Amino acid sequence: MASYTRIMVLLQLFFLSTSSTLIDFYSTNHANSAPLQGWLQRIRNGQISVDGTITTDPNALLRDGSQLVYHRQPWTEPDVPYLLKILYEDEDMIALDKPSGLQVLPGGLFQQRTVLTQLQWWASKQSSSSVHQVPPPVPVHRLGRGTSGILLCAKTKVAKTRLAAYFADGTSKVLNKRDINKGIDLNRKISKVYRALVTGIIQEDEVVIEQPIGMIQYPGVAKGLYVASPAGKPALSKVIVLERDVKGNCTFVQIQSGRPHQIRIHLATIGHPLLGDPLYVSGGQPKCLDSDPVDDNFAQDGGYPRPMKPLPGDCGYRLHAHQLVLLHPATNEVIEITAPIPSTLQTPQERQCKTAHTS
Template identity: 30%
Template sequence: MLENDDDYNDDLPFAADDSAQTYKNWAVPNDLAGLRLDAALAKLVPEFSRSRLTAWIKDNHVTVNGSVVPPKYKLIGGETIQVAIQQDESQQAFVPESMPLDIIYEDDCVLVLNKPAGLVVHPAAGNWHGTLLNGLLAYCPALAQVPRAGIVHRLDKDTSGLMVVAKTVAAQTQLVRQLQARTVKRTYRAVADGTVPFDGKIETLIGRDPHNRIRMAVVPFGGKEAITHVKVLERYADFSYIECQLETGRTHQIRVHMKTAGHPLAGDALYGNPRQPATAEVKAAIKAMARQALHAYRLCFVHPQTQETMQFEAPLPADIYHLLSVLRLQAGMDSAIKTADEWQQRLGTEAEDEDWDDDDYDVDVIYVRE
């Protein structure tokens, strides 16, 4: 399943569907006499595909005169067909589902949460239930009146970190406009393969990989503009700890850009290098993550109502912190820092000493054509 990172730019409303079972009855007209049940039903109920109707017959959701019969059953006319209409999984996608949510800020307009790795943001094929959207509807039922339960941007399933959710249509509209204007600042921290040589800007077009439709890729034309600013925080023997700020928000943007730059993210099953040199301890830490080492660390936006600039940070999750601890230990770095909080505080302070404005970049552009 391809989890989309693109910023939302539309406001299509939705409402949770009623899950109560619906039955419909038809009397078989004489002109359908002699037809098989599946063929006759396709004529009686043209709004559903024949394959779906056949599946319902096989699953005993269709009766003829009160009896279950096979799809090939021949009708003689005058029978009563009853169908228990089955909702698609997609029609159940917006059902509230209670789940723990790490809400770090909330008011009447917005809420900010720290999404764990493994949680799909929005329902889609293969993930109709158990998504963040389902959890938001359970946490705040009023979000059923807001398009996409207030979600305005996404993270990949296996990317952890900060997201902002709008609690009103007006707030969602304002946040979408900020995303379109590229004034929402989203900063990620990640572990990349190899030694990233310098800070810089990656600017390419990103589109669907023509050789593998479940992946995205840098393309020479026809894609969407994608810009990522990369800053190196620490370098180790075979890996680098980096910070990436998104200027745009394309599907898998950081993962694709780092792969294109020759430094895919550690643990990335889709874009990574499974043969990346590493010690047994580092390999074990990467395997234990079971995901790409990518975390949405900092989020900054203008509050839709108060117009106040708000900034939030979410500490590294335990799995990425453990990987970095192993890398630091093997590199003989700063053994006096023993806790995640101490380390996060030091790195956070160092990072904020530098201004992320574009003018401060050395205009080192990494551009690789595939």
């Protein structure tokens, strides 16, 4: 996929109940995109039009029903892996094998080089060769940019609604210790198992982790960062040790998914963060908790500069969505999907068996 530069145009329609100035509107409603000085810079650069006319006066009054368009400056998106393998597909859904480093939904620097954009491109290509327009599949859950493996997407509105409900319902339910130790997960209509590589040697063969997960304010993460917190929502994980690499001082484990970043946080909580995790350290907290000054700090395009601290989307950790079992959203049939384990997450024994098989 060749490198390219895109200009993002954000179109917004607003019906203002009271009169407001251009700078007041953007600095109040879109403070996550840029600080006050950043929006002043964008307006004076002629990047915002009101009702089709470029407006450089920050104090211009807006009327009810004003049409505002913000023209984002050109930027070059970083190179990413883009190969998406299809693991399963029918009329209602499609399961993809997402590579590590590819973002699922547009955000930040990645607006075009995402899974969603590829799905839209696939659909447009099918529509051009078909009489009927083909709607693009839509991801019904997210995988972190650095996480590889199974990504489930819906091809119909009914499938989207039901699959999203499966994930939401599964996240809200926490099994008790007795059930999770028995491997019983009857309350969930969808269950996903991950392969992970953690730092250090886990001595026990199985570990059950009970650690609530909450949120804190964190620079560069508008909605807050998930961390281990006594005041957070309950979360329970069962870790199964697959193999210990004493020489490499790391452990290969299997673990089920749950709340956002639950795997990364829970493994860090027990002193075994994911190998290469740039964000979470022992205790389930970020490496840095102090805040970056951002009030008077803005980048060349007016937005916030990237924080010096690591962010949740940073890659480097070893995590792979390996298996998925779910009730089909249309037929209620039990579907099992498996994504091949990447070489970086294969145990020494698996690599040895693979070498022996190919030789």
